[in-house]
Amino acid sequence: MSDATPMPRSLRTPALAGRVKAAMVLFVLFALMPPLAAALNDPFYVLIGTRILAYAIAAMALDLILGFGALVSFGHAAYLGFGAYAVAILSSYGINDLFLQIAAGIAMSACFALVTGAISLRTQGVYFIMITLAFGQMAFFFFISLSAYGGDDGYSLAQRSTVFGADLLRSNYGLYYTALALLIALFVVCNRIVNSRFGRVFTGIRENRTRMEAVGYSPFRFQLTAFVISACITSVAGVLLANQAQFVSPAFMSWHRSGELIVMVVLGGVGTLAGGIGGAVVALLLEEWLGMLTDHWPLLFGIFLVLMVLFSPHGITGLLAKLGFGRAQE
Template sequence: MTDLSQALAPARPRLAGRLKLALCIFALMAAVPPLAHALGEPFLIVVATRMMVFAIAALSLDLILGYGAMVSFGHAAYLGFGAYAVAVLSRAGIDDLFLHLLAGIAASAVFAALTGAISLRTRGVYFIMITLAFGQMAFFFFVSFSTLGGDDGVALTARSTVLGMPLLQGAQGMFYVTLALLVLVFAGLYRLTLSRFGRVLTGTRESALRMQAIGFRPFPYQLTAYVIAGCLCSIAGVLLANQAIYVSPAYMSWHRSGEMIVMLVLGGIGSLTGAMVGGLVTIALEEGLARYSEHWRLGFGLILVLVALFSPGGLSGLLRRLGLGRDAT
């Protein structure tokens, strides 16, 4: 029972370190546009925007995987729902970013509630496989959606507008809107994980049987977290569609779900700052290594193996061992 009490109690000494590291990350990202212009490398803004998009996706997955111990191989489906919300509404003449976000979140919430209610009745490898099956069902649905390009995807005519203003049309505007949403998602998850809901979810991860013994039913908490994670991932999908000005079923394949799990392993599972770092570093490594070799995945795999062997807590664990960002989990 002592372990359960520790799991349910918010670890106050760690919170200051977590926030300091997160604030440092946000400050560094905010400095990218002026630095890119100073270096004469505006492409860095585009890369940094993509990094932040996947940081949001990694944060959403960490809620269910890191805090709820739910290994989903269909999480990328929600990335696709957000992206296709932009494509469908844009074709209908609706260009507002907030309406795109609302549509993506609504579609993801419905899909997550229905599939989660079924998936959460299983455990272990069965949960992994059923989430994979649901994710692939969504993937093949959009592959067969010929009016939106099917397997080839569809190009957008323009990016979303913000209250009628073309804030996303330029790379810098797109960057700062993405940064603002990243901050909001992190802040929301930070508060959520510290709340009673978050502590019960963490306690369920440690021991569902013990949680039931003290009067908590894990299922409603897990399903709620599952739906919230899907909705947050759809935000990343909306941003990804705008950043690429293109939508494809490839966004929601099981390979993409696997990549998001890799981001958590690299950054640190069960750590919001770790998830954010994992998303940022993974995309940065992909872009950087791809410039030097078409076999960049070999180098990336080697880095991942080294992190897994020498820093099981991911990059956030490595920072703690080095005395940097102490307790920033």
């Protein structure tokens, strides 16, 4: 779509200012969590906060293709596993630098996403969902077969990653703020992508694939590029989860985990980026709080999710828009 061609209103992404404002509020609240945990003398909040930040990155990455490209990947948790196992494999060889591990996770995810995405994107709709699920399960069973790294039992890490040789992540607070910094940086990247020409074309393919082909764009190339970018960002979350738990296992990449990521995106608001972050916060906090009340917390969580879908189809961001705290979209 050329610059001379005005973009229809239906193809516009959510307002940049509103999306950034919502994200900034969340980032400020995240920054205040460790001081609050210290005041309450409860380090648990920092640990759960780090887990939330990691899943927020993964949910935001999934929202990049689900919300703006209508690509429902049911195997996206595989890239969490690639990031996590990048930490385990490199640390077993004495390579503990965080950024080298992130680079390795990104490389593994990019290769896998490039191959599987090139195949999956030949399909559409439910067929795309099922083939991504199949590839995700292939990765899951591959890591189960790696007996050198614990197989199905998982693999414990001797220590957390280092940052340029410094043990900054040994402290829970150091790991937390590192995760927050990565979330902010990756949000900026995703936001730039969505508001670039690439992002507008990608969203246009979602709305009218035939029209975008007619004006000279190749949907396959744009979708595959977005798919690989989303996979690479998700792998960063896997690196953080491995450090938070100091343990990796194939459970990180099961289809249940992929389903949880989709739930987070839907709960927060599809196609908003900040909604994926907010959805991760709400989903994981509800999991913790409801788990304290009853062993049957998934039932209560399911009821909550059904009510949200029925009364606020645009998720939490849509609900806030109805209450006058902003607009879900232009």
